[in-house]
Amino acid sequence: MSVTRSSSKLFAVNVANAGIGFLAVTVFARELGPAGIGAFFLFQALFRVLESGIDLGLNTAIEKRLSEGSSRETMLGSGIVLKFVGFLGVTVLVLAFRGPVNSYVGEPVAGLLILTVGASQLATIATTTLRGELRVGETAVLFLANQVVYALLGVVFVLGFDTGPVGLVYGVIAGSLVSFLWGVTKLDTRPARPSVVSVRSLLSYTKYNVIPALGVQVHNWTDVLIIGLILTQADVGSYEVAWRVAAITLLFPNALGVSLLPQASALSARGDRERVGRLISNALFPAVALVIPAVFGTLVFAESILGILFGPEYAAAALVLIVLVAGKVPEAVQVVVGRVLLGIDRPDLVARATVVAAVLNVGLNVVLIPRYGLVGAAVATTLAFTVGMVQRSWYLRTEVAYRLPVANVLRVTAVSAVMGGVLVGVQSVVAVTDVLGLVGVVLVGVTTFATGVLVVPSLRALAFDYARTYRRG
Template identity: 40%
Template sequence: MNLARSSVKLFLANVISAGIQFLGITFFARELGASQMGVFFLFQALLGMLAIPADFGLRGAVEKRISEGESPGAFLSSAVLLKLIPLALIVLGILLFRSWINSYLGADLAVWLALAIVLQEAAQLAVVVLKGELRVGETAVLKLARRISWVGGGALLVVSGLKAEALIYSLLGGMCVILVWGWYKSSISLQRPSASHARSLFDYSRYNVISSIGGYFYSWMDVAIIGLFLTQADVGAYETAWRVTTITMLFSRAIASTIFPQVSQWNTEDEKDRIESVINNSMVPSMVLVIPAFFGTIVFSREILGLVFGTEFAIASVVLVILTGEKILQSVHIILGRALQGIDRPDLAAWATVVSVALNLILNVVLILSFNDIVGAACATAISFALNTVLHAYFLSKYLTIRPPYAEIGWCVFSSVMMALLLEGIQTIVTVETLPQLFLAVIFGAVTYGFFILLFRPIRTSVFRNLRNAVGVS
């Protein structure tokens, strides 16, 4: 598998997908307002939380075992059987507690939540099967199709008069697209399941589930707690800021998704040097977009939220800065975490996750109540994820030699500071008050950062080498 080519392919699809999502959220936020967006985000938060017991780490286990190349059909069949019981129990629980769920969401959506958890698990299983087959690049089109279905269908339903329900119906439609298309593209056929295959999956998933808990809790715990103590408008503003920051992680996620099955394969072949090389070489590409985004957000956070989504979303301007800074940590963590799982040590990733999730839960409650504001949730997330990253680095260093390229990272920071200073200077001369002005400022910042970053020879050489590898030019 060509790592550079797969990463770039996935990244480009993610860029298009994120662009579509950004336009969609902008349209939905302007049409529906923060409160209705909050209803939808709370629906997604519950869906994310329920995915933890519904999957129990099996998706990661399936990807790991299939990537190892032995009996993929039997592993897949065993995974399907293992999923049936928890899914049935969760659906039953949703129906039994639908009154409480509807009250929490602010709309009659419990039945749709039950349907969503089933569709989501079936669709995501198809995606990890493709990843396990080392066909990571092919999953890009699935993500793009899901995003188009959500935004396109949601826009039509919003125009027809529906509110938060429009986004939920189109979300279900996107899951159906991945479900059908993903399984059609898969080349693995179901084979007779066995207790040994099920036991092997469980041995991996029992630790991987804790890492999954960390991912889902990291994404949705703060939203769920904000929904308990603050308003749906606060949920809408906070999650909108969060969605903006996820754009900065596009390339980082593409790299991490690509290296996991490859690291897993190298680990079975005891290719330690190659694993260390790919981890060290992945750090700067993973951080190269996140660092300037943080410094740019410091200058334009209020303008980004207020001008793009509406003035009621500007209450999350400080949140946007904090969460964008936290993404710098995440860009490192996502590489370390996938590498730790790839060398078959999900147990260590699990320990790091348990500690950070517990801290995140405590801090969310304490800081949200202390601040009585969504800034408390952002601080809780940033602090707990910093600890999570440090623990992952510590555990991985016990098996591999990690040498972060400090010079290149330092140059990324320097280039970002220079960009921010120039943007701040422009801001003092010409106040950014319209969307076209904000767009031009962002373009100017990107060009400035690109100019400075390419002045540093090691980064320039790496960029052009990876571009050549991506397009297949020697």
């Protein structure tokens, strides 16, 4: 399946996932309040950090080695064994610190934390194997099933049985198990007895990729973990709700990045760096084309988005939302560039950039959160990601020749600015006070942006070319 086809398929399902997840978070945030949803977000932060302690770059290593096409069964079996060893270590760690874990989250969740990590690792094995088989698009339905089960069971437990944040954890565990069981039925590769050679091959890749893998979690959860230590669970809830809204803008860049790694890996294994260069050149503009208009839309309606959808107590995080959405522009570029670097077997370069960005992220959060609160956390994360993007882009330039789509980025920025002006005009005439009104202004923004793209010849040509490529598959 081509990068265009698979990334578009993932994007379509990611839109559905985002819609389901957004609706679920809206319901849960209103039902539980900032403190209750904040406790769940702290649980998620711990869960993801522990997962990264098992992964240590292993997921990408398995995907990379499977995509190369040799000894797939043995490679998968070796990867599973390494994951199991990591899971045992995490289990011992959580049991040893179950008291502090429960106290930090504010709920008795230590045992559930172990179950959640285990279930998620099973689901990850299925999706990683499919990616390694160059069947990225087929992972889409697994993500959708996971999200649907989580959302439905979360509603049942939280609204039906009044379980509080713990009910959302039950949904997460069940979603992962469904994703795993469904994924297993799709796999062509079955695990075989591990070998020393395969284990060494995986570890040789993870020794550099471990840092990028940890870096993702540092970026995603450092701010939340530090907010939880310095501020309150309610602050965690408000900040993470803003983060979840901002994350919607990365749906397509993430789908594109997932599709790029196995394709870049296969091309690089054949020594075709020229086609890798064309791959990245063609991917950079689509990665940011939908993020930039989101920045302008958020500038106008950030307070309305949070206040109307989640409740008036969340509207105070409007500036946080604006900063986080602006930070998704460099993050979108970093997602694409970083995945290509991993695909061409240069995790060492990604590791160097990750160390710099991670240290900067932690340091800035520690300095800025006590002084500026949630806005400080957003600024720290955005600055760290911008530095990481610049460094990764420079490293990729030393490996592969590619073009930056500067002219088209400027054009789409101009179109987005016009859209923002239209939205300001709408806001001055119409008071947006409910969900229907918010949907209406979003449709006005989308229509204005789409019209602007069609008016500009180069952007129109790119849009039509992408649509034709998708239909060809």
